[in-house]
Amino acid sequence: xxxxxxxxxxxxxxxxxxxxxxxxxxxxxxxxxxxxxxxxxxxxxxxxxxxxxxxxxxxxxxxxxxxxxxxxxxxxxxxxxxxxxxxxxxxxxxxxxxxxxxxxxxxxxxxxxxxxxxxxxxxxxxxxxxxxxxxxxxxxxxxxxxxxxxxxxxxxxxxxxxxxxxxxxxxxxxxxxxxxxxxxxxxxxxxxxxxxxxxxxxxxxxxxxxxxxxxxxxxxxxxxxxxxxxxxxxxxxxxxxxxxx
Amino acid sequence: xxxxxxxxxxxxxxxxxxxxxxxxxxxxxxxxxxxxxxxxxxxxxxxxxxxxxxxxxxxxxxxxxxxxxxxxxxxxxxxxxxxxxxxxxxxxxxxxxxxxxxxxxxxxxxxxxxxxxxxxxxxxxxxxxxxxxxxxxxxxxxxxxxxxxxxxxxxxxxxxxxxxxxxxxxxxxxxxxxxxxxxxxxxxxxxxxxxxxxxxxxxxxxxxxxxxxxxxxxxxxxxxxxxxxxxxxxxxxxxxxxxxxxxxxxxxxxxxxxxxxxxx
Numbered sequence: 001x002x003x004x005x006x007x008x009x010x011x012x013x014x015x016x017x018x019x020x021x022x023x024x025x026x027x028x029x030x031x032x033x034x035x036x037x038x039x040x041x042x043x044x045x046x047x048x049x050x051x052x053x054x055x056x057x058x059x060x061x062x063x064x065x066x067x068x069x070x071x072x073x074x075x076x077x078x079x080x081x082x083x084x085x086x087x088x089x090x091x092x093x094x095x096x097x098x099x100x101x102x103x104x105x106x107x108x109x110x111x112x113x114x115x116x117x118x119x120x121x122x123x124x125x126x127x128x129x130x131x132x133x134x135x136x137x138x139x140x141x142x143x144x145x146x147x148x149x150x151x152x153x154x155x156x157x158x159x160x161x162x163x164x165x166x167x168x169x170x171x172x173x174x175x176x177x178x179x180x181x182x183x184x185x186x187x188x189x190x191x192x193x194x195x196x197x198x199x200x201x202x203x204x205x206x207x208x209x210x211x212x213x214x215x216x217x218x219x220x221x222x223x224x225x226x227x228x229x230x231x232x233x234x235x236x237x238x239x240x241x242x243x244x245x
Numbered sequence: 246x247x248x249x250x251x252x253x254x255x256x257x258x259x260x261x262x263x264x265x266x267x268x269x270x271x272x273x274x275x276x277x278x279x280x281x282x283x284x285x286x287x288x289x290x291x292x293x294x295x296x297x298x299x300x301x302x303x304x305x306x307x308x309x310x311x312x313x314x315x316x317x318x319x320x321x322x323x324x325x326x327x328x329x330x331x332x333x334x335x336x337x338x339x340x341x342x343x344x345x346x347x348x349x350x351x352x353x354x355x356x357x358x359x360x361x362x363x364x365x366x367x368x369x370x371x372x373x374x375x376x377x378x379x380x381x382x383x384x385x386x387x388x389x390x391x392x393x394x395x396x397x398x399x400x401x402x403x404x405x406x407x408x409x410x411x412x413x414x415x416x417x418x419x420x421x422x423x424x425x426x427x428x429x430x431x432x433x434x435x436x437x438x439x440x441x442x443x444x445x446x447x448x449x450x451x452x453x454x455x456x457x458x459x460x461x462x463x464x465x466x467x468x469x470x471x472x473x474x475x476x477x478x479x480x481x482x483x484x485x486x487x488x489x490x491x492x493x494x495x496x497x498x499x500x501x502x503x504x505x506x507x508x509x
Binding site for chain 1: 378379380382383385386387388389
């Protein structure tokens with residue numbers, strides 16, 4: 001289980017996260033929604049240990065990620081898979097080499113076994129046969145799917161998705177969401193996704209949390225969130241214009 | 246509790262203090278970065294393929310510019326020194342003058358400046374783009390050290406390639422001086438090379454060698470540091486690249502002076 005307790009973070013005196021509390025049960029998909037610039041990606045970076053909190057804790061099975069350094073932190077990260085907003089594929093490598101990279105560097109598998117696992121991973125995301133192209137030679141949607149394959153090829157227990165559908169057309173948004181749901185059903189990883197794709201995320205999420213001005217103002221099942229009486233949640237879900245942050 | 250506002254007369258002092266703190270903390274981060282890179286260089290697992298890639302990137306791809314600048318530097322030296330020496334009737338010393346200028350000073354400095362312009366700037370831009378496209382973060386969250394994969398191989402490659410490129414620069418420069426002094430201006434070949442053997446000794450060569458080793462570390466250290474800490478998108482990459490080239494060039498010249506006073 002991932003548990004976040006009273007997480008605070010400021011940049012140059014400006015608070016971005018103001019005491020976030022959150023619990024993510026194992027094997028579920030939790031989606032954090034909220035307006036752009038609301039601190040969703042900053043929050044995600046705390047969960048994966050790329051940023052350290054000013055105060056508060058991020059506990060992964062009881063281990064405080066924010067207090068770890070070096071190899072101890074790497075041990076926790078070995079359980080992670082991360083899909084970055086832009087894919088973060090290594091542009092000097094082909095798509096196939098990108099997917100093979102974590103296996104090559106983190107396991108002692110033979111070349112043949114790595115090749116088999118890469119083929120399987122690319123097939124799972126529907127990209128068999130495009131592996132020899134470089135990331136810049138494939139479409140945005142394909143890049144995202146290669147990033148999924150790379151994140152999942154090591155069979156992580158916890159997968160983080162940072163706005164995986166940003167910049168994609170509505171058809172691709174649905175395709176990517178369906179892919180996440182299918183991959184989750186077969187691998188049963190714990191997923192935390194940051195997104196502002198409303199209402200599409202309601203179809204794949206087990207729980208949805210609304211992040212607003214550095215706090216989780218509402219959390220619950222997709223149905224509960226949609227029925228929420230919180231005006232901030234309703235304004236966001238309906239896409240009503242409000243005061244700019 | 247908020248601090249009370251400073252008296253206007255004290256604001257310059259506050260500004261100075263803030264500037265000094267910024268310089269000290271930047272120097273601390275800069276030093277820590279090198280320390281982390283050195284730790285990654287001497288502890289396994291060693292990354293051979295990234296190292297070979299960097300040797301190719303920094304060294305092999307800089308060969309053409311080293312050959313060109315080396316040849317023309319030697320030719321200019323040959324021409325200018327010949328005319329200066331001829332005023333004193335000492336043209337016979339053209340060979341050692343060209344060789345000593347190149348081996349002790351111009352070879353290491355100019356080769357380093359050329360590689361900074363070609364490979365150093367590219368190194369900063371490459372790492373900067375990797376930073377803003379989250380490729381460095383991707384390595385980190387895979388529990389793989391960006392220091393080990395990106396920075397340490399660059400610094401080791403600098404240590405290996407800078408002395409080699411400096412040696413090449415020297416040899417080509419001496420040949421350029423020979424073309425002008427011997428083939429163009431009529432000095433005898435035996436005088437040009439014979440006097441060189443008399444006046445250039447191992448200490449001169451070692452001076453140039455140690456300088457090139459230091460410059461190899463300085464350039465790769467500065468350029469990887471600047472690329473590694475890029476922010477603010479494309480504008481940040483452009484700024485970091487400029488800063489890396491300027492800072493490397495200044496440090497090369499400053500360090501050259503200090504080494505010149507210390508080395509024999």
